[in-house]
Amino acid sequence: NAGVTQTPKFQVLKTGQSMTLQCAQDMNHEYMSWYRQDPGMGLRLIHYSVGAGITDQGEVPNGYNVSRSTTEDFPLRLLSAAPSQTSVYFCASSSMRGGPETGELFFGEGSRLTVL
Amino acid sequence: AQTVTQSQPEMSVQEAETVTLSCTYDTSESDYYLFWYKQPPSRQMILVIRQEAYKQQNATENRFSVNFQKAAKSFSLKISDSQLGDAAMYFCAYRGSGYALNFGKGTSLLVTP
Numbered sequence: 001n002a003g004v005t006q007t008p009k010f011q012v013l014k015t016g017q018s019m020t021l022q023c024a025q026d027m028n029h030e031y032m033s034w035y036r037q038d039p040g041m042g043l044r045l046i047h048y049s050v051g052a053g054i055t056d057q058g059e060v061p062n063g064y065n066v067s068r069s070t071t072e073d074f075p076l077r078l079l080s081a082a083p084s085q086t087s088v089y090f091c092a093s094s095s096m097r098g099g100p101e102t103g104e105l106f107f108g109e110g111s112r113l114t115v116l
Numbered sequence: 117a118q119t120v121t122q123s124q125p126e127m128s129v130q131e132a133e134t135v136t137l138s139c140t141y142d143t144s145e146s147d148y149y150l151f152w153y154k155q156p157p158s159r160q161m162i163l164v165i166r167q168e169a170y171k172q173q174n175a176t177e178n179r180f181s182v183n184f185q186k187a188a189k190s191f192s193l194k195i196s197d198s199q200l201g202d203a204a205m206y207f208c209a210y211r212g213s214g215y216a217l218n219f220g221k222g223t224s225l226l227v228t229p
Contacts, residue, residue, distance in 0.1 A: 031215040040125075042207060042221040050215065058216065090161065094215055103149035103211045107161035 002026050006091050006108035013081045013115045021076040021111050023091030029106070030096040032074040036060065036087040037110070043090065049074055050096065081115045088112050120210050122220035129198045130228050136183075137193045137223045139208030149211040150184065150191045155222075156204040164206070167191065195225075203227040 004025045013019055025032065033048035035058075045058030049068040063085060065077040074093075078085060089112075092105040119142045129135035141150070152164040167175045167184050174182050179196045195202055205224050209217040 033216060035219075040221060042120075042219040043217075044219075045216050048216055088159065092161075092217075096215060103215075103217075104151070104163055104166060105161075105209075105217055110159045110161075 004091055004093055004106050004108040006089075006111050009109065009111055011111065011113050013078075013113065015082060015115060017081050019078050019081065019113075021078075021089055021091070021113070023074045023076065023108060024072050025074075025091075025093040025106070026072065027093065027095070027106065028071060029093035030071070031094040032068065033058070033092050033094075033105070034064070034066065034074070034076045035090045035092065036085075037090060038087050046076065046089075078113075081113075083115045086113060086115045120208055120218050120220040122206075122208055122223050124223045125221070126224045126226065128226045128228060129195070129202075131198055131200060133198055134194060134196045135198055135225065137195075137206055137208075137225070139191045139193070139220055141189050141191065141208075141210045141218075143189065143210065143212060145212045147213075150182075151209040151211070151217065152180070152182070152191075152193045153207045153209060153219075154202075154204045155207065156201075161207075165193065198227050200227050200229070 007022045034046040035043040044060050047066040049055045091108040121140045148169045150167045154162045154164045165177045181194045183192045205222045207222045208220040
């Protein structure tokens with residue numbers, strides 16, 4: 001059972017470089033999201049999507065882009081990396097169809113990004 | 117926006133003892149979900165327990181139980197018979213009418229032998 005798969009797990013970037021964090025889920029979940037986790041800050045929502053072609057901003061969207069061309073994939077793009085984007089990033093998905101899993105977020109294993 | 121507050125940055129418990137982690141939240145909605153997630157050193161986010169606001173009965177999952185006080189907007193997690201494997205960061209989370217979860221800042225739980 002793959003669940004939510006994130007790649008890469010670790011990445012080091014230089015300031016100004018761009019990169020894409022990949023996220024894929026095989027649970028046919030409509031809702032997908034990206035969070036960043038910083039020490040003492042909990043998890044903060046960057047962007048989310050409720051279906052293919054639909055995305056919206058979360059609490060901390062600046063410096064990040066997303067797209068949702070398929071149900072399965074939800075990549076997060078850093079356009080011009082900054083040291084403030086050094087963080088651990090989590091992709092998470094959820095079913096919107098109700099049932100016993102209603103509301104539960106399923107997480108990927110996280111991606112640690114360091115921007116020098 | 118709803119806020120979730122975990123007032124205990126760190127807690128410590130001895131093996132086999134009981135510990136309670138606190139969580140309060142602020143909302144004007146009447147229907148919502150509350151969650152506790154565990155994050156061990158492996159970084160993986162693991163769902164511990166969930167509570168639907170419309171249910172008056174407190175959720176339980178083996179050694180984990182909650183004390184849900186809707187009027188007080190309080191949602192504490194009780195861990196009974198603590199084990200070394202319970203050592204982790206614990207996050208309280210709220211989900212209202214949208215699908216996003218709002219997380220507290222976390223409580224780091226240390227379990228001592």
